[in-house]
Each structure stands twice: as structure tokens, then as C-alpha cells.
Amino acid sequence: MTLSSQPGRGRFITFEGIDGAGKSTHLARFVELLRARLGVAGKGVVLTREPGGTPLGEKLRGLLLNEPMHADTEALLMFAARREHVAALIEPALARGDWVVSDRFADATFAYQGAGRGLDVCRLGLLERFALDGFAPDLTLLFDLDPRVAAERRAAARAADRFEAEDTAFFERVRAGYQARVAAAPERYLVIDAARAPAEVAADIEAAVGRLPGVVDAVAAGAPAAVDGAAALQAIAGDRSPEAASASVRS
Numbered sequence: 292m293t294l295s296s297q298p299g300r301g302r303f304i305t306f307e308g309i310d311g312a313g314k315s316t317h318l319a320r321f322v323e324l325l326r327a328r329l330g331v332a333g334k335g336v337v338l339t340r341e342p343g344g345t346p347l348g349e350k351l352r353g354l355l356l357n358e359p360m361h362a363d364t365e366a367l368l369m370f371a372a373r374r375e376h377v378a379a380l381i382e383p384a385l386a387r388g389d390w391v392v393s394d395r396f397a398d399a400t401f402a403y404q405g406a407g408r409g410l411d412v413c414r415l416g417l418l419e420r421f422a423l424d425g426f427a428p429d430l431t432l433l434f435d436l437d438p439r440v441a442a443e444r445r446a447a448a449r450a451a452d453r454f455e456a457e458d459t460a461f462f463e464r465v466r467a468g469y470q471a472r473v474a475a476a477p478e479r480y481l482v483i484d485a486a487r488a489p490a491e492v493a494a495d496i497e498a499a500v501g502r503l504p505g506v507v508d509a510v511a512a513g514a515p516a517a518v519d520g521a522a523a524l525q526a527i528a529g530d531r532s533p534e535a536a537s538a539s540v541r542s
């Protein structure tokens with residue numbers, strides 16, 4: 292059981308995928324939709340990211356993305372930043388009933404430092420237990436894409452950081468690492484085929500927001516007379532904005 296399943300707590304949702312799969316673009320839309328739904332119930336949505344999310348975490352992000360280091364050091368710093376992130380930002384937000392959406396979380400360490408860099412998964416599991424003590428996302432949206440397509444998208448979009456400069460074989464391993472995480476706990480993941488047109492992916496995201504049980508619960512709790520669950524789902528299904536249809540792929 293994750294902490295967020297306790298009554299009154301917010302929910303914790305993460306976005307994952309290899310660099311270039313488009314998660315950051317769709318994350319912005321997801322948060323916009325979620326804010327519209329949860330605002331009715333007086334609940335906030337906190338958007339954050341990893342590595343980063345706190346002043347210390349953002350400093351560590353600068354090192355992680357730019358400084359050469361041993362793969363173990365990389366994993367330790369990822370979990371150090373994550374421990375701070377949970378303690379200072381995620382946990383307090385969930386405790387006050389807000390929802391938290393993070394651009395990456397612990398799955399990324401298993402995929403990048405584990406599968407990508409070749410660190411032993413059991414050792415990473417020890418770090419995960421030390422840093423997180425069983426805390427995990429309620430839901431993870433995984434953007435799945437062929438690394439060769441992702442590389443083309445990245446090349447068109449921006450200069451590469453230390454991870455993005457890795458070759459296709461690295462990203463093949465990272466993709467497989469994510470898939471192994473899904474296979475181990477499929478109920479936590481929504482796998483999104485990110486090879487499709489942005490509008491199709493956006494439609495999936497909207498449908499996912501509509502299916503989140505807590506969204507309907509939160510809306511019902513905050514405005515019982517005005518909104519019922521079925522209407523909320525219909526409203527979300529019909530809410531396809533032009534920006535979503537033309538959303539460009541940024542990462």
C-alpha cells in the first residue's frame with residue numbers, strides 16, 4: 292500500500308520515458324487538465340521534476356547533468372536528491388491533500404543507472420528502500436518509443452546533456468529497463484505508445500485523467516451538488532483543445 296491511499300491524502304503521479312519520447316510536452320497538458328478537475332474540489336496540483344524539485348535537488352541536477360562521475364556516485368546523488376524531494380516537497384503536499392505530478396522519479400534510476408549504466412538492480416533496490424522506505428507513485432505514465440525515433444526528435448529540438456549524448460544502444464537498454472519495471476508491477480503503469488501523432492497521444496492523456504478514480508472522488512467531495520462522476524468523465528472526454536491537437540514534441 293502506498294501512503295497516498297490513505298483517506299484525505301493527495302495522489303502521486305509520475306511521467307517516465309527515454310529522452311525524446313515527448314513526456315514533458317504531454318505532462319504540461321496533463322497537469323492543466325488535472326488542475327481544472329481538482330480545482331473544483333479545492334485541491335492543488337504540484338508539478339515538479341527529478342533530478343531536482345527542491346533548491347538542493349536543482350543544484351544536484353546541475354552536477355548530474357554536466358559533471359562526469361562514477362555510475363555509483365550518479366545513483367547515490369539521484370537518490371539523495373530524491374530523498375530531499377520527498378521530505379521537503381512531495382510528502383508535505385500529499386499530506387495536505389494536494390496531488391503531485393513529477394517529471395521522472397525512482398523508475399528512472401532503475402532504467403538509466405540500472406539498465407543503462409549496468410548497475411546491479413538489487414543494489415539499487417537497497418538504495419530505494421533506504422531513501423524511500425516503501426514510498427512509490429500511485430500511477431506512472433510511461434512514454435514508450437523506439438530510441439532511434441527519439442534520437443531524431445532530440446537532435447531537432449536541443450543540445451544534448453550528459454545523458455542525452457549517450458548512444459542508441461544505451462537508450463535501448465534504458466527502454467528495456469522501463470519495460471522490466473512495468474512487467475514487475477503492471478498495475479502501477481499506463482504505457483503510452485509515443486510513436487503516434489502528438490494529438491493521438493494527447494487524447495490518451497485526456498482519457499487517462501478522466502479514468503483516475505481519485506479525480507472523480509475529489510470532485511464529488513468538493514462539489515457534490517454540482518458534479519457527478521459520469522458528467523466529470525464526459526466533460527474530460529470532450530475537452531480536446533486545439534493546443535493539445537497541435538502539441539509539439541519537446542522531450
Ligand code: TYD
Pocket residue numbers: 310315340341342369394395396397398399400401403404452454455542
Ligand atoms: P529530464 O528532466 O527528463 O531531461 P530534460 O529536462 O532534458 O527533458 O531528465 C534529465 C536526465 O536525467 C534524463 O536524461 C534522465 C536522467 N535521469 C537519470 O539518469 N536517473 C534518474 O534517476 C533521473 C530522475 C533522471
